[in-house]
Amino acid sequence: MGNVAEAQRAVSYMSYADFAGMTAAEARSHFREGKYIGHTAGIAPGMLQGNVVILPAEYALDFARYCQRNPQPCPLIGVSDTGDAMMRTLGDDIDIRTDVPAYRIYENGELVDEVADIRHMWRDDFVAFAIGCSFTFEDALIADGIRLRHIDEDRTVGMFITNIETEKAGPFSGGTVVSMRPLTVENAIRASAICARFPHAHGQPVHMGDPAAIGIKDINAPDWGDKTDFRDGEIPVFWACGVTPQNAVRSAKPSICITHAPGRMLVTDVPAWATDSKKPNSSN
């Protein structure tokens, strides 16, 4: 069990380009075999992707409450039965122990490891939560002709802890984590309208303009992900981010917590734009 960088050197048999044209189920089968531990942006386009948080059942009710109370950063799209590793409402054969490219392990709130597989760690009292992801609205923005620099430059979007406090639930609390994309004012307005259609994927932005207004000291020093350059006329636009629970886990200090590794999301069999009642959109 090595860290992801090491594993990537050792066992990454597939490159990102190999996933072009694959269905979500096909892509997951390769993740399951340990053949790819990279990011999932653009894989199985049009399908809902999710952040992952796995906790012992003793924390699960409080965490469910945390998500309900903070739907913009934490829109719940799926919750497993206790001890059941299959995400049955998100696809026919999704094993949360193997089907995410890479995982982060937290013990008592501290990040202790990154791994490609958690079969050896699974417990009968684990509950897996899937939370909507920005990849969904990014697809919609791109489809509408709005270019996103971090994608054009093949970087991970920059993420920042803010002073926008989340609504506490049990031990879970802390500042909202946001992702930031530079846009022209015109595109920021268009993006706000487009993203409002995706409440299960963080919805409209939480802020635009002055980073200091939401407690961000240096827009060039993200807490996660990469720095993004600005061009003339662009402003920073901030969206609530599914990494928020990872920040809450730092303060809650559960004995054990497993999440996806940033950018390595759960790719589901559910259409990202679905709005009917049978889809795992907590808003419909």
Add this chain to the structure above:
Amino acid sequence: MGNVAEAQRAVSYMSYADFAGMTAAEARSHFREGKYIGHTAGIAPGMLQGNVVILPAEYALDFARYCQRNPQPCPLIGVSDTGDAMMRTLGDDIDIRTDVPAYRIYENGELVDEVADIRHMWRDDFVAFAIGCSFTFEDALIADGIRLRHIDEDRTVGMFITNIETEKAGPFSGGTVVSMRPLTVENAIRASAICARFPHAHGQPVHMGDPAAIGIKDINAPDWGDKTDFRDGEIPVFWACGVTPQNAVRSAKPSICITHAPGRMLVTDVPAWATDSKKPNSSN
């Protein structure tokens, strides 16, 4: 402790008309004092109202999962802390033990009583769930010029158990309960578009037209509420209904469950049309 009809004769000092112009907090203060046990449609217009389900903590995680998996009938708008009777995310002073006009008590899945107050029954392990309500989208339809017959005739909307199975979670399962409103085809189309804007209040209809297609044998014999007459050119339009959990409780048979009485909802301090992150809309 009598049933509601008896209590209504004995202690209902206020009539519906007395609530005109009152804020939600003012209205609740009268419910709290036991002065009104009638329906809440049209009280504190513009404020979010909710169905209520109160369960012991041992059932709460499964019930939270049930709501997440069935967001159209069960859009969660608030969850109390375990043992805490205050619905802190829905208002400054909402005591779930007293602030709903009338409650139904279920023991082992059987309806055993209707009461105006549950202070004497409250337990340290109770968790209260609030679920979005059709009054929100009805206000929007009326504001857009669509008349609703059950409101014009001062009746309770008709509700039916369907064969649209909900997604099971632990002991909770069963058919989706729907509410039915007769509309012209033109208004049914307009209503679909309008209601899609209120995912936290059941969203767009789940069906229109043939009742038999969703397992309803007799459109004139609702399982809850009143029969509604049809006029020429009208079709039945069906929305997922917050009474669905009461149907699920029948099969789950929890030792104890307390709900609102039909039409007697929790009136919150949250604007019904709110879409920003600080509002208890699980979709934002």
